[in-house]
């Protein structure tokens with residue numbers, strides 16, 4: 001744990017902050033001295049920039065500090081850096097109008113198949129830029145706390161079993177891939193204990209593109225990076241949480257840490273530390 005990293009990639013909700021509405025003073029205070037030391041900090045989150053510190057993250061840092069801050073957001077959609085204190089998207093995976101419309105159709109088809117074949121009703125959030133979010137547990141609210149809670153996994157598995165969805169979560173991913181194939185689109189579905197997300201990118205695209213940028217600009221290699229999240233845990237044989245997508249062919253020689261307390265299997269190469277947000281904040285402070 002004494003190793004000093006040149007770039008630290010981290011999830012936001014549940015890793016850097018307890019919830020989207022929680023105060024950000026602690027995390028920004030831990031980030032500032034590292035940015036001053038020119039350590040590259042990379043927030044990797046499924047959410048949009050409006051949901052990171054209420055869209056005001058940049059206001060917490062100086063122009064100089066912002067030069068070392070990156071955001072990989074929207075489940076692979078947008079990669080941001082700052083120039084002269086202004087945020088700019090330096091790479092994206094935005095679909096054209098037709099592809100976006102097809103993603104919506106694919107998700108509606110998935111919804112209908114689950115409803116008609118299995119009697120499982122879902123809600124779909126359509127307003128994301130290159131994917132849809134299918135809420136599988138419409139009766140169960142996470143409230144403001146967006147981190148995965150222990151019993152959610154069992155509740156979803158029970159729910160799928162009760163409705164006769166074969167092969168559990170893998171079955172949902174198979175249904176999604178088949179629905180995409182009908183439109184000639186290779187979708188990248190992911191599933192956590194509550195949401196099935198179907199689109200054309202994932203957190204893998206964020207980390208690959210931002211690491212690519214850091215490699216080009218500063219010759220930083222994956223071995224000099226660490227990757228922090230709270231959703232690495234296996235939710236079924238061979239299926240891991242959203243943060244596991246940060247571990248790609250390009251990044252896998254880096255160091256991966258899970259601050260979640262949830263018991264279960266982690267992907268190869270991911271160390272479970274537990275301790276939640278406090279553990280991550282403690283790590284940042286040790287890095288200075």
Ligand SMILES: [Mg+2]
Pocket residue numbers: 011012013014015146147229230231
């Ligand atoms: Mg999280």
